[in-house]
Amino acid sequence: MSAPAPASPPAPALTASRAEVGLFTLFARVYKRDLTLTVRTAGQWLNTLLFFIIVVSLFPLGIGPGPQTLSTIAPGIVWVSALLSMMLSLDSLFANDFRDGTLEQFVVSGQPLSVIVVAKVLAHWTTGGLPLVLLSPLLGLVMQLPDAAYGVLLLSLLIGTLALSFIGGIGAALIVSVNQGGVLLSLLVLPLTVPVLIFGSGAVTSAGLGLTTSMQVSVLAAILALSVSLAPLAMAGALRVGVAAGR
């Protein structure tokens, strides 16, 4: 037996635990990793953006370019399209990492999983949600959105898409081990996203009519605060279960 004598302490290399990683460092690492991955596979995030543009710009063609009708439905159309584009892209939030085994490595890494998950969601939002927000004024123009509503459109989508990413992330984490879970994701998550849609498009409508929007925007912000604080825990839990259940 060449193993070390039981009484002697293990060699220093093995007693010293892994170097501590600051939460922010961990966050920055995972965020950068996911951005790198997304940028290198351009297809995925361009899909989301193109879907958004196509859906919104088809409405004037289908309904007719009458400014009256279009400007009435513009907030709803832009918001529904943004919601659907987000749902479409959330499918892939954890799927690739699950497939190649990176996700189970994250689970057993000993690092706080909820921080990793927040970084992943924010990276996903940066490439999937933020471009939608930035492009929305252009689509507002296509939809004859009233001039007064642009600021609120940007603000409500900024808050709303972030909230949708976190809410949708719970769904994506729950279905991670399910093959072809896209439909399941929509069924699970869409009911939870309805309040975001109602208050988001409500805010834009009010702004277009020249009314105050602070109530709707505050509710949106409250939903965001709630989802940012609770969703990471739910996602981390769901991923642990998903990794243990799936292959």
Place this chain on the structure above:
Amino acid sequence: MTDQAPLLLEARGMTIWRGDNLLMDELNVSVRAGSIIQIQGTNGSGKTTLLRALIGLAEFDEGEIFWCGKPFFEVRDELYADVLYLGHKPGISPGLTPLENIQALCPELGVDCRDAVLAVLEELAIADRIDLPSAALSAGQKRRIALARLRLQRGRLWVLDEPLTSLDTNGYDWVREEIRHHVGLGGAVVFTTHQALSFEPLHVDSIVLGGELS
């Protein structure tokens, strides 16, 4: 094995059903510092399931897991900070380079870990691939990238699922030496493999699942 060596991981009364199949019934596993445990069995006998269940990565029907004498759910993060798990899936994202993959899996390595990674990859004869997309790597090369973590990441307990899959003989020898070295330092290794692997003169404990092997 010496009974006085500190007990790292202990599983008591593990019972796992997969559908109507009873994979294991009341199985006890204790992993002590300085021990090598090989899980053997035919295909589908539950080797991977047991290996994953030991570190909470697979569901089990009955049983308890203890890390350094404490129940799993109390010390989960402590356990994970001290475990190095290499799964059936190597955890290599095709869109990242080997260096980026290793950095993602070992966040405790500093930003300037390139030289350290390069040195290990050189031993594994894949140093020239360090900045190429991993999608272009063969299965064996991906496995080598994953194995580089044995050298780069600390952890007293190594849990290795088929570490030799798609490796050539040089790869075998490298893994064997790493395991020998790790155990010599007082670490422990639990692994599954189909290949005959000898660690002479070290003792290897076997767990055989699904009846006797012929």
